[in-house]
Amino acid sequence: MTSTATTQEAPEKVNILVVDDLPEKHVVFRTVLDELDQNIVSARSGQEALKFILEMEFAVILLDVNMPDIDGLETASLIRQYKKSAQTPIVFITAYVDELQARRGYALGAVDYIPSPVVPEVLRSKVRVFVELFRMNRQLQKQAAQREALARSEAARAAAEDAIHRADFLADASQVLSKSLHMDDTIAAILSLCVPMLGDRAILGIPDKEGGVRRLEMHPAPRADDEEVFTAELRSAADQVIRHKQFNLVSLGSRVAAICPLMAGDEIRGALALLADASHFDSPRIALIREFAGRASIAMENARLYSAVQEADRRKNEFLAMLAHELRNPWLPSATRCTSWPAPSRCRPSWVGRGT
Incomplete structure (x- = not known):
């Protein structure tokens, strides 16, 4: 030995x-x-x-x-x-x-x-x-090479752990977003998932027909003593994203907003704005935001289609109920019309009063 x-x-x-x-x-x-x-x-x-x-x-x-x-x-x-x-x-x-x-x-x-x-x-x-x-x-030189190899190994391990963390986040997000087909629940789930993984505040805007923001949801909700969050500058940047359908990174003083369009095919369904410090939005984080925005867009489109199907079912059911009511009372429409005629005899069928 x-x-x-x-x-x-x-x-x-x-x-x-x-x-x-x-x-x-x-x-x-x-x-x-x-x-x-x-x-x-x-x-x-x-x-x-x-x-x-x-x-x-x-x-x-x-x-x-x-x-x-x-x-x-x-x-x-x-x-x-x-x-x-x-x-x-x-x-x-x-x-x-x-x-x-x-x-x-x-x-x-x-x-x-x-x-x-x-x-x-x-x-x-x-x-x-x-x-x-x-x-x-x-x-x-050997020690420097060993330190460099160790640094590369630690960086690779950190990158692998970060990739696993991002994959787990996306998997959990897909599961959460598939739980409900109601638009309000879907929007609430999207905003809740964004914080704190993608930013420390999330804002979701739904456009109107003119391309402006019609509906605005925010998480966490602003407190009474908070400064204005959805400033004119941020609103203008969100409008630009909605109109041009392109991702944008906007500097807001000491803060940065990552604004991603929510698309359904070629149609714009909304814009998701995430606020955080500038150092938060590195390349992997931006890629994760884009991937999440794609899944959020699918969830919102599914909720919209479900709402449209529900509305069509409601109208169909109303029509069928009215039709069934009329079929059960065939003379109701005629009797209603007869009340407006001046001569009662004109309301009687020709066979009334005849001998057999």
Whole structure:
């Protein structure tokens, strides 16, 4: 158990790039740095070093200044052109350092110059610092990635919970709106469902034939000391929604009104206005309002059709009652007419008084 835990906690080895054209120097560097127990990668030229840089990530680059073909300074310049190695520490190894060379090296991003032949303790201690810095940066990157992944996970979970909450709300709304086919009950149910899920106040306006608001219902009902809720500005915005049959988001000072048309096919049946703070009406909330308005429109249309059917039944029943009454009293209409005739004999049928 202990050995396994120790193995898992052992830090991951990092890569150290040594660039020098002389094989014997690579032997020296490897001997000095073996104590650090890291991956030592050897490159014999600047071109070979660039190839390794494209394939691997390094904690530090030990770069000989004097090399044939591409010298150390030119190699450093090419290394800095790659985004992957733009910030990798470069330590120049050289037998001599003049001021001009040092300026150019530091301008290319060199972090240090170490004279050759190297002092093992000096080289080892400096490389150890860069190794630790690299590990710390990698650990910070991992922690940042973990925090980002956690934030994304929490955001996805919150979005999923919000979506479930919205779906449950719509399911409950459909169930509530289907309980009654009376218009007053339907309107009351619509307004009650809106608060507080869709806004902190709901107003439903039913238009007249001219497109203005004929009937107005509100929830919660305004108190005597409340400021005017259905202001002229809000009424004008509701009229526009009714006329143009389009959703509108209206700013009312510190408040915002989301006004949604209630449609039955191409016909406008009303407008639903929801009032709340501006931050309340984000994109998911507006989408939910539109979806709810569609279901509210269906419920109101069903109530309207039910009322129309009831009115037709009432008229039919009145007609049938009158017809049945007349059938039971066939002479009542004739007798009623006869009372207005001046000659009573004209009211009698021709067969009255004849002998048989």
